[in-house]
Amino acid sequence: MARIGIIGSEGRMGHALARAIADAGHDLAGGVDQGGNTANLAEASDVLVDFTAPAALEGNLHAAVGAGIPILVGTTGLEERHHAALDSAAFAIPVLQTGNTSLGVTLLAHLVREAAARLGPQWDIEVLELHHRMKVDAPSGTALLLGEAAAEGRGIDLAAHSERGRDGHTGRRAEGAIGFASLRGGTVAGEHSVILAGEQERLTLSHVAEDRAIFARGAIAGAAWLIGRDAGRYTMPQVLGL
Numbered sequence: 679m680a681r682i683g684i685i686g687s688e689g690r691m692g693h694a695l696a697r698a699i700a701d702a703g704h705d706l707a708g709g710v711d712q713g714g715n716t717a718n719l720a721e722a723s724d725v726l727v728d729f730t731a732p733a734a735l736e737g738n739l740h741a742a743v744g745a746g747i748p749i750l751v752g753t754t755g756l757e758e759r760h761h762a763a764l765d766s767a768a769f770a771i772p773v774l775q776t777g778n779t780s781l782g783v784t785l786l787a788h789l790v791r792e793a794a795a796r797l798g799p800q801w802d803i804e805v806l807e808l809h810h811r812m813k814v815d816a817p818s819g820t821a822l823l824l825g826e827a828a829a830e831g832r833g834i835d836l837a838a839h840s841e842r843g844r845d846g847h848t849g850r851r852a853e854g855a856i857g858f859a860s861l862r863g864g865t866v867a868g869e870h871s872v873i874l875a876g877e878q879e880r881l882t883l884s885h886v887a888e889d890r891a892i893f894a895r896g897a898i899a900g901a902a903w904l905i906g907r908d909a910g911r912y913t914m915p916q917v918l919g920l
Contacts, residue, residue, distance in 0.1 A: 680902050683723030684709040685716060685738050686730040691752075694894035695727055702898050720745035725901045728753055735760050739767040748772035748904035752779050752897055754819030764911065772907040776914045777819025779896035783870070784914040786885045787827040790872045793881060794831030799854040801876040803828050808861040808869040816860035817842065824872050825856050 682699050686692045687709020699706045707723040710716050712734070720726055720741040726749040728738045735753060742749040751764065754777055764775050778784070794803060805828070807821040817825070822836075829836035834854065841857045851857070868887035873880060887893070896914070903917045 679704055680905055681705045681707040681722065681724045682898065682901055683707040683719040683726045685719070685726055685728040685734070687711060689729065691729040691890060691894065694890050695729070695897060698891065698894035698898045702895075702902070704898065704902065716741040717744055720747055723747060724905050725750065727897055727901050729897075732756050732760055736763050739763055739773075742773075743767050743770045746771060748774070748901070748907065750779075750897055750901045750904060751775040752777075752893070755815040756819075768911040769909060771909050772904045772912060773910070774900050774904055774912040774914070774917075776900075777821075777823040778868075779893045779900060779914065780820075780885070780887060781896045781899065781914075781918060782892065783820055783823070783885050783887075784896070784918055784920070786870070786872075786883060787824055788915060788920050789883055790824055791827040791831040793872075793874055793883065794828040795833075796831075797874055797876065797881075799832065801874045801881075802851060802855070802857070804857040804859065804873045804875070806859045806861070806871045806873065808863070808866050810865050810867070811863055813862060816862070817858045818860065818868070818870075820868065820870050821858055821860070824870060825858060828856050828872065 682704050684692050684695050688711045696706055708719050710719050725747055726742050729752045732755050748771055764773055767773050805821045805825050807818045825836050839855050841855045867890050871882055871884040873882050900917045
């Protein structure tokens with residue numbers, strides 16, 4: 679049984695995490711929100727779970743490092759400097775950062791990587807995502823995670839091969855490109871599809887999130903798994919043993 683602290687406890691995800699902690703038989707060590715004392719929460723916890731905002735990441739990592747406990751980061755919209763901060767923290771503590779904590783999405787990314795590795799560049803790859811109207815970043819963290827999986831399968835750099843926001847006379851699709859399309863509307867928790875389109879055939883790998891509880895359950899499973907690990911950066915596939 680683990681003592682799990684929630685950073686961002688009053689948001690929708692924070693409430694879902696609290697329920698998932700209780701359902702899994704763990705203890706809720708407490709929660710903090712903007713302006714709260716994260717260092718005190720860290721001292722009272724065995725592991726922290728952070729679903730806040732990129733601007734808060736460095737302070738949250740500092741609190742975890744100060745207490746010598748692991749942290750799972752599910753915050754999306756991270757930039758290169760945030761990943762550098764995660765790398766730095768991982769020299770001292772176990773760190774798991776992911777764009778999606780769903781166990782189903784974790785397995786989907788594995789399947790995307792395998793499919794991209796076995797189908798040649800003549801198979802076009804498109805990542806399609808649909809989220810609720812309140813989501814502020816695009817493509818979603820999950821879409822980028824799936825795009826990275828496809829790029830890894832192909833042995834290419836995603837940044838150099840991605841196509842986004844097509845509009846107007848764009849010219850023909852570049853061979854080997856990984857395309858992204860983002861849709862927003864309603865209260866959709868999250869839908870993602872990776873389309874591999876070849877000559878006269880098409881393969882679609884998809885995941886539908888019906889409730890944000892799936893992300894909370896996966897996050898708590900990942901957080902509990904981190905406890906007792908050596909310092910370093912970890913991934914959700916490792917939690918599933920992939």
